Amino acid sequence: MSSAMELQVPRSVTEHLSGAVVAFFASHGVTCEPVAHEDGAEDGPSELGAMVGFRGKAIRGGLAFVAPKELIASLLPVPPDGARPENQLRDWTAEIVNQIFGRLKNKLGARAGRFQIGAPVCFSGRSIRLAFLPGAAGLPLAFVANGNLVRVHLDCVSVETECGAHPWAITDAPPAAARIVAEGDVLLF
Amino acid sequence: MAKQIIIIDDSQTVRQEVRLVLVKAGYEIIEAEDGLEGAEAIRENQGASLAICDVNMPGLGGLEMLESLHADGGGAVPVIMLTTEGRPDLIARARANGAKGWMVKPFKPQMLLATVAKIAGAP
Ligand SMILES: [Mg+2]
Numbered sequence: 001m002s003s004a005m006e007l008q009v010p011r012s013v014t015e016h017l018s019g020a021v022v023a024f025f026a027s028h029g030v031t032c033e034p035v036a037h038e039d040g041a042e043d044g045p046s047e048l049g050a051m052v053g054f055r056g057k058a059i060r061g062g063l064a065f066v067a068p069k070e071l072i073a074s075l076l077p078v079p080p081d082g083a084r085p086e087n088q089l090r091d092w093t094a095e096i097v098n099q100i101f102g103r104l105k106n107k108l109g110a111r112a113g114r115f116q117i118g119a120p121v122c123f124s125g126r127s128i129r130l131a132f133l134p135g136a137a138g139l140p141l142a143f144v145a146n147g148n149l150v151r152v153h154l155d156c157v158s159v160e161t162e163c164g165a166h167p168w169a170i171t172d173a174p175p176a177a178a179r180i181v182a183e184g185d186v187l188l189f
Numbered sequence: 190m191a192k193q194i195i196i197i198d199d200s201q202t203v204r205q206e207v208r209l210v211l212v213k214a215g216y217e218i219i220e221a222e223d224g225l226e227g228a229e230a231i232r233e234n235q236g237a238s239l240a241i242c243d244v245n246m247p248g249l250g251g252l253e254m255l256e257s258l259h260a261d262g263g264g265a266v267p268v269i270m271l272t273t274e275g276r277p278d279l280i281a282r283a284r285a286n287g288a289k290g291w292m293v294k295p296f297k298p299q300m301l302l303a304t305v306a307k308i309a310g311a312p
Binding site for chain 2: 099101184189
């Protein structure tokens with residue numbers, strides 16, 4: 001078993017996660033650019049976040065997404081719900097993290113093996129500070145979209161495994177031949 | 190009478206997104222928020238023209254729902270999956286359990302409408 005401290009996030013995961021975030025925003029007509037990682041400002045705007053847990057062959061962890069509430073509201077694909085604005089934004093934030101993780105999995109393709117995903121959970125606050133637990137490998141990413149700071153944290157630990165599988169069960173090798181259906185595609189059987 | 194489409198997704202935003210597109214086109218919508226509710230909605234609405242179903246949902250997921258319906262003989266309502274997943278093994282599992290199609294989120298409204306019209310017919 002790899003010790004948790006040795007656990008590294010492979011370069012391809014970093015690149016694909018960053019690409020997944022940029023592509024998600026692009027699909028909503030918003031330019032999003034990676035920036036050097038930074039924490040939210042002390043006097044920052046009201047933020048919303050969502051986290052989704054996952055478990056693979058020899059790894060488990062979570063993906064968190066945090067962005068200003070206003071930015072999240074501007075991406076809503078449906079008219080604002082005047083009666084339940086908070087609930088609507090929470091639900092949408094959960095769907096955003098779900099779609100970003102889905103894009104990451106699809107980009108990793110067959111190399112990533114099987115991941116089970118949990119139901120996303122939401123949180124809100126001001127100047128939310130995301131920190132990794134001791135022993136976890138972390139990938140903190142930051143982006144700027146429409147002048148807003150967006151943060152994405154991938155947090156993972158290796159799980160004891162008898163087969164000695166690589167924690168991510170992936171390598172930086174080229175993708176396998178199996179075709180992954182891309183976002184927006186339709187397959188009829 | 191308008192054709193009925195069942196939309197099964199744990200995200201209210203996604204259900205509403207689908208609803209807006211399909212209601213505008215003239216379809217009638219039935220919503221369910223997980224696989225258990227979805228299976229019930231399909232069993233109770235055998236006259237529905239189509240069910241559009243998410244994969245990752247708390248409780249009973251979309252593929253598990255499809256498997257349980259398939260084990261019971263499938264029923265008359267065609268099902269297509271609408272999900273962030275694009276993995277071939279999951280798609281094969283859906284197909285083996287009677288699904289008629291697979292769409293990857295986020296969907297384009299015209300694409301959704303064309304797909305629904307192809308399977309369910311005009312509203
Ligand atoms: Mg879902």
